Amino acid sequence: MKLRLIILLIVIFQAAILVSCSDKSNEKNPQLLFSEELTVAEDDPDGMISIPVYLSGESGETVTIDYSTADSTALAGRDYTAVSSGKITFQPGQLAAEIPLEIKADTNVKQDVYLNIRFSNPVNGKLDKSTMRVRIFNVDFSKLVWFEGFETSVLNPSYWNYELGGGGWGNNELQTYTNNAANVHLDTGYLHITALNPSGTSYTSGRINSHGHKDFTYFRAEIRAKLPEGQGLWPAIWTLGSNITQAGWPRCGEIDIMELLGHQPEMTHGAVHFDSGGHSSRTASYSLTSGKFSSGFHVFSLIWTPNRLRWFVDKQEFFVLNKSEIQPFPFDLPQYFVLNVAVGGNWPGSPDQTTVFPQNMIVDYIKVYQ
Numbered sequence: 566m567k568l569r570l571i572i573l574l575i576v577i578f579q580a581a582i583l584v585s586c587s588d589k590s591n592e593k594n595p596q597l598l599f600s601e602e603l604t605v606a607e608d609d610p611d612g613m614i615s616i617p618v619y620l621s622g623e624s625g626e627t628v629t630i631d632y633s634t635a636d637s638t639a640l641a642g643r644d645y646t647a648v649s650s651g652k653i654t655f656q657p658g659q660l661a662a663e664i665p666l667e668i669k670a671d672t673n674v675k676q677d678v679y680l681n682i683r684f685s686n687p688v689n690g691k692l693d694k695s696t697m698r699v700r701i702f703n704v705d706f707s708k709l710v711w712f713e714g715f716e717t718s719v720l721n722p723s724y725w726n727y728e729l730g731g732g733g734w735g736n737n738e739l740q741t742y743t744n745n746a747a748n749v750h751l752d753t754g755y756l757h758i759t760a761l762n763p764s765g766t767s768y769t770s771g772r773i774n775s776h777g778h779k780d781f782t783y784f785r786a787e788i789r790a791k792l793p794e795g796q797g798l799w800p801a802i803w804t805l806g807s808n809i810t811q812a813g814w815p816r817c818g819e820i821d822i823m824e825l826l827g828h829q830p831e832m833t834h835g836a837v838h839f840d841s842g843g844h845s846s847r848t849a850s851y852s853l854t855s856g857k858f859s860s861g862f863h864v865f866s867l868i869w870t871p872n873r874l875r876w877f878v879d880k881q882e883f884f885v886l887n888k889s890e891i892q893p894f895p896f897d898l899p900q901y902f903v904l905n906v907a908v909g910g911n912w913p914g915s916p917d918q919t920t921v922f923p924q925n926m927i928v929d930y931i932k933v934y935q
Contacts, residue, residue: 592622594691597630597653597684601694604897606702606870607644607670614872615663616682616699620655620690628655628690632664632682639678639701644669655690668701677703704870706785711933713779715756720749724779728772728905735814738799739909739916740768749773755927760798760906762922772905780807780899785934787866788822793924794859797916798827799907800926802865804900816840818895820874821848823865826913827920830857833865835876835884839895847891849876849884862929871897904928 598619605614620628632651634641641647646667653662664682682697713724720727727749731741740760742748749771750757760770792800801824806817819838826832836848866877874896876884888894906926909915916922 591625592620593624594687594689595624595628596621596691596693597687599684599697601696602698602700604700604702604871605666605668606704606872607668612667612669614666614668616666616697618653618662618664620660623658623660624655624689625657626689627657629653629686629688630684630690630692631686632684634666635681635683637679637681637698639680639699641680642669644678644701645680666699675703675705675707677701702783702871704868706868706934708935709932710781710784710935711779711931713931714754715751715928715930716754718751720751720756720773724775725773726776726778728774728903733910734907736907736910736912738907739766739797740770740907742772742905743769744771745769755929756904758800758904758906758926758928760793760908760922760924762908762916762920768908768916770906770908772903772907774805774901774903776805776807776901778901779933780901781933781935782897782899783869783871783935785866785868786822787864787930787932787934789862789864789929790823791862791925791927791929792823792825792830792833792858793827793906793926794830794857795827795916795920795922795924797909797913797920798825798924799910799913800825800827801903801905801907802928803903805903806895807899807901812895814838815844816895818898818900820867820869820896820900822867822876823878825858827924828913830859833858833878835867837874837886837891837896839891839893841892847886851876851878851881851883862927869896902931 598621630653634648655662678701680699684692684695727744729742748759748769758771762768788802803821805819809817815838821836824834832850832852834848834850836846838846863879868875872888874886
């Protein structure tokens with residue numbers, strides 16, 4: 566009798582758990598969730614973008630919600646294709662969906678414009694708010710907003726900070742960064758960042774950043790530079806998320822406009838680093854058809870829009886990353902510039918007997934357009 570009672574209690578307990586789980590996984594009339602303001606860009610090759618929307622929980626029923634577009638400063642026909650009677654459908658258990666929207670590249674409009682998406686008539690769901698504001702970002706990038714030509718006698722403190730010290734910098738690097746003129750100085754309109762080997766396995770170099778002075782969201786940047794070479798050298802021109810103190814790395818996002826491994830002086834690399842439940846990265850490389858990056862100046866460029874990132878060397882595009890390939894996407898917030906020459910580390914390896922010091926990264930200019 567006791568055994569039967571115990572079995573009955575176990576069955577009742579398991580049934581209660583199943584009912585509880587079922588209640589959590591099947592929400593009655595889940596709410597539509599969306600960003601109240603979303604930024605998109607007019608640089609998609611086919612003009613189509615996808616706007617994400619979500620449900621607050623899974624439903625055991627099909628959920629539908631109607632939507633339509635409405636002009637604000639954006640005009641249907643000129644800036645986007647109007648939708649008068651769209652419908653979002655969530656199948657049972659589905660939490661995410663997308664709204665397709667055609668954006669038109671209007672070369673006559675030189676500023677951002679806005680439209681509204683209006684939601685109505687929810688079936689088996691509900692609306693807490695009914696309007697999404699969509700910003701169409703102008704990607705003309707013709708306005709020069711920062712030019713750094715290094716034409717002063719010393720580094721401009723209203724643009725630049727020195728980063729100092731050693732300790733490996735998270736990559737087992739060997740150098741100590743200093744603010745000594747031997748490592749960072751200006752000469753007749755050029756920035757010189759110099760890696761030195763004062764004695765034995767002791768190395769010094771320079772690293773500067775524009776954090777708090779020149780931080781940008783979305784731009785076209787051009788940096789003209791001549792790079793060092795030699796085993797163990799690792800020059801870089803890159804950006805970091807201005808929220809790095811709060812978010813940490815790599816959650817803040819990192820964009821490597823140019824990196825070079827000194828033992829491969831004919832090849833540079835572009836990359837992003839981000840957090841997708843741990844460190845993730847996407848990379849590509851560009852090789853000269855002849856010569857080395859240490860033999861002359863080259864222009865390293867990045868075009869960064871809300872939809873994608875594009876890398877160039879001497880106006881030759883070699884890498885494109887779409888927003889959908891970087892999730893979660895940290896590149897909707899300001900980033901600042903970093904210029905440095907590292908010595909050693911996990912990626913380039915250490916200098917050897919073939920490495921000649923000093924080695925310079927010489928920067929002619931930085932141009933940022935928005």
